[in-house]
Amino acid sequence: MLVDRSHFGWGLATLVALGIASVIYGVAAYRSPDGVLGGSPVGLTFGLLGSALMLYAGAFSWKKRLPRWTWLGSARTWMAGHIWLGLLSGPLILFHCGFRWGGMLEQATLAVFFVVYISGIVGLALQQFLPRVLSNVVPAQAIYEQIPAACEALCKKADALVAARCGTLAVPEWHEPKDAASYQPERALVEFYLHEVRGRLRWSDRGAGHYGQLRLKLLEVKHAMPDDLQPVVDQLLDIVSERQQLQWQSTIHGWLHGWLLLHVPVSVLLLVLAAAHAVASVWY
Amino acid sequence: MTDARQIPAIAERYDLDWRRYPNRWRRWRGRAGWCAALAGLLFVSYPLVTGDHRPFMARPLSAPHRLFEADCRRCHDRHGQPLLRLAGVAGAHSVSDQACQACHEQRCDDHHPQMLAHGGPASCMECHQEHRGRSVREVADTACVACHADLVLACRSDQTPHVRSQVVSWQKHPEFAGKRPKDSAATAGLLDELAQYDERRQRWRDRTALRFNHRVHLDPDGIPIPPDHPDYQGNHHLKRLECQDCHQPMVDGRAMQPIRFEQHCQPCHRLEFRFALAEDGPLPHGDIQLALGVLRDRLMRYLQRHPQEVDSEAVDRSVLPGPQPLTPTGEETPELRQARAWQWVERRWQELSGAVVSPSVLYAGEPGAEHRQLKTGCGYCHEVMPQQDRGSIGWQVTEPRMPARWMPMARFSHQSHQFVRCVDCHYDGQEGPGATESEDTADLLLPSREVCLRCHVSSGSRASSGSAPTRCVDCHQYHGRSYERIKQLASGNTY
Incomplete structure (x- = not known):
């Protein structure tokens, strides 16, 4: 959870700052026949403050790359500032432009700003609630980058489990049993494992839904197995269940961090456009 | 859900060589960030390369x-x-x-x-x-209000403002000078030159030395016109006049063109003589000396065409140059006949020049026709004052001095207001006659501020919906304005 009770001070300070800015903007807009203009002293002040907050929010990603620079403040503080000051930058930028779109560069800058702003809010909402969902749905979480390695380890464990009980993991040739006496449950288990289970234990980007079907099949196989083989099938069920959790974790992790694929590049674009706007405004 | 990991040992669960497992999300984020930066730089540098800086324009130009x-x-x-x-x-x-x-x-x-x-x-x-x-x-009102909120402070100590001070908005704008009681000599200075204040009626009066009856001319039944009027149609000799028949805006649609006798009055009120003197057309208008000179010339030409008129003329021999009025055969000498003719012209000229002011001598149309009601003659419209030191004429037409613009400090576009009737705005005072009822030239048929407020409601550039503009610059001009210039505008010497 990103926003918790420890953010109360940040939120309150943000609201107070927003209130003060709103009053200043309202007075300035009332006094000026054309409203607040970006080039007026009040508008320039709002623009400078908004740009500073945007730069601070952008510096958060650089701060994360410098974990040893503790004198800059903790990551938690930076994250809180990124959230609340980033939220405050929106109204300040709107006050700067007087709720007008401006020219082509300003329109592009504002459009990009809104994309960054809204994607940030969406990301905040996702980061606020999805971790709780993740911890509920995936108790056996792994380090995200090591999920393929964890899958590989699960696969090796399942291999060892089946080989230990059935003797070999060699791929047998399939022969339809002619009678009940010729039916070998170990062979059937190995064959089922190799054809249906083993490939799905390895890492891939497929969805987590088909693991439920696999578990149903394993339950059917379990009932077809003699009593001495059923514990093996039960352990296979647990391994498949953990693999399914890892797949869920990968998917939820995509939701948790996928919005950054939009938020971060557009933030970079915003900084470039804002810098161009500032230079053009000061020069002309 | 409980955590029942199948491989609890970290060493077995993970690959300790973590470099083999980079975060693909972070990697794609980095690549997309660089692409975005490049796109932004391209977007920004394109106008610089092409020299077309319009993308940097915050808002459109005028x-x-x-x-x-x-x-x-x-x-x-x-x-x-x-x-x-x-x-x-x-x-x-x-x-x-x-x-x-x-x-x-x-x-x-x-x-x-x-x-x-x-x-x-x-x-x-x-x-x-x-x-x-x-x-x-x-321009925003604030620019004007910076000085006009307190003109006493804005003006030099040795100067007195010509207009009301402390005007901060259209809502606080005073009544127009011609419609408000005379308050001070300073603010009424220009109006004093155009109008005179009627203390009894508490109203400004037009001091133009001219007689004109709006009610007669705007009679809804029409007024008689002569047969040679361009609009005369057989027996239908009544023409209904509209305001714009005489009051026509300038090319720019703002002020009105000055009223000209030749254009607006002469089609009906021609300076013609009756009888034979009418043969040579109307007398010229505008210069009385010229008109009388033309009259003398016509009398002489008339006499050339009708020499018998001289025979009845008694000769004042004292004015004759020679001692012998008759030839030895008893006939008049040429000198005597010339003197007789000259005396005839002078006598008639004296009579006519004194009577030019009279409506009975100069008129339009033929006797007996209904349009004889159309009166003419200098004195019918002009103020004619006796003036003994002007030689043989003995009278003088007072210059009308009709102001070209009654509100020279304001800009007004009649073209922009053509959707309203003239009489909706032009009337004398709050309860005075409207333009169609006015019988007195002195009625100052100017609109009041109340008239403007019907449409120009709110103040400032951010007019509420439905209100016409109310900025200072919608009616007033800053540049090129001085008291002398405004007086020139009022007199019609410049536009």
Whole structure:
């Protein structure tokens, strides 16, 4: 959870700052026949403050790359500032432009700003609630980058489990049993494992839904197995269940961090456009 | 759900060589970030490469300045001014007055220059705001109010304002000078030259030395016109006049063209003589000496065509140059006949020149016709004053001095207001006669502020929906305004 009770001070300070800015903007807009203009002293002040907050929010990603620079403040503080000051930058930028779109560069800058702003809010909402969902749905979480390695380890464990009980993991040739006496449950288990289970234990980007079907099949196989083989099938069920959790974790992790694929590049674009706007405004 | 990991040992669960497992999300984020930065730089540098700086324009230019909108440097000749503004430096504008005056002749100090204590605004940009998507002429009221809120402070100590002080908005605008009681000599100075104040009726009166009856001329049944009038149609000799038959706006649609006798009056009120003297057309209008000279010339030509008229003339021999009035055969000498003719002309001329002012001598149309009601003669419309020192005429037509503009400090477009009737705005006083009922030339048929307020409701540029504009500059002009210039506008010497 990103926003918790420890953010109360940040939120309150943000609201107070927003209130003060709103009053200043309202007075300035009332006094000026054309409203607040970006080039007026009040508008320039709002623009400078908004740009500073945007730069601070952008510096958060650089701060994360410098974990040893503790004198800059903790990551938690930076994250809180990124959230609340980033939220405050929106109204300040709107006050700067007087709720007008401006020219082509300003329109592009504002459009990009809104994309960054809204994607940030969406990301905040996702980061606020999805971790709780993740911890509920995936108790056996792994380090995200090591999920393929964890899958590989699960696969090796399942291999060892089946080989230990059935003797070999060699791929047998399939022969339809002619009678009940010729039916070998170990062979059937190995064959089922190799054809249906083993490939799905390895890492891939497929969805987590088909693991439920696999578990149903394993339950059917379990009932077809003699009593001495059923514990093996039960352990296979647990391994498949953990693999399914890892797949869920990968998917939820995509939701948790996928919005950054939009938020971060557009933030970079915003900084470039804002810098161009500032230079053009000061020069002309 | 409980955590029942199948491989609890970290060493077995993970690959300790973590470099083999990079975060693909982070990697794609980095690549997308660099692409976005590159796209932004391309977007920004394209106008710089092409030289078309329009993408950097915060808001559109006014229409006249769009001619050179691609080249910001054409006007923006000062750089870094926003930083100075932020630092509180007054008058820090990125466009200098020199850049404006490269095309425009107006100056900041050409508004009552001899009166203002501080010489007016510091720069053009103080009032004229560009990049607003509207004309730079649409100056905000605040620019005007800066001085007009207290003209006593704004004016030099030895100068007295000609207009009311403490005007801060259209809602606080005083009643127009011609419609309000005379308050002070200072603010009524210009009006004193155009009108006179009727203390009894508490109303300004038109002092134009001319008689004109609006009610008669705007009779809904029409007025009689002569047979040779362009609009005469057989027996239908009545013409219904409208205001715009005489009051026609200038080419720019603003002020009205001056009323001209030849254009507006002469078609009906021709300066013609009855009987034979009418053969040579009407007398010229405008210069009485010229008219009388033409009259003498016509009398002489008449006499050439009708020499028998002289025979009945008694000769005053005292004026004859020679001692012998008759030839030896008893006939008149040529000198005597010439003297007799000259005396005939002079006598008739004396009679007529004294009677030119009389409606009974000069008139339009033929005797007996209904249009004989159309009266003419100088004295019918003009104020004719006796003046003994002007030789043999003995009278003088007072110059009418009809003001070209009654409200020279204001700009008004009749064309923009053509959707309302003239009589909706033009009437004398609050309860006085309207333009169609006025019988007295002295009625000052000017609109009052109340009339304007019917449509121009709110104040400032941010007019509420449904209100016509109410900015100062919608009616008033800053540049080129001095008291002398305003007097010229009123007299019609300039437009």
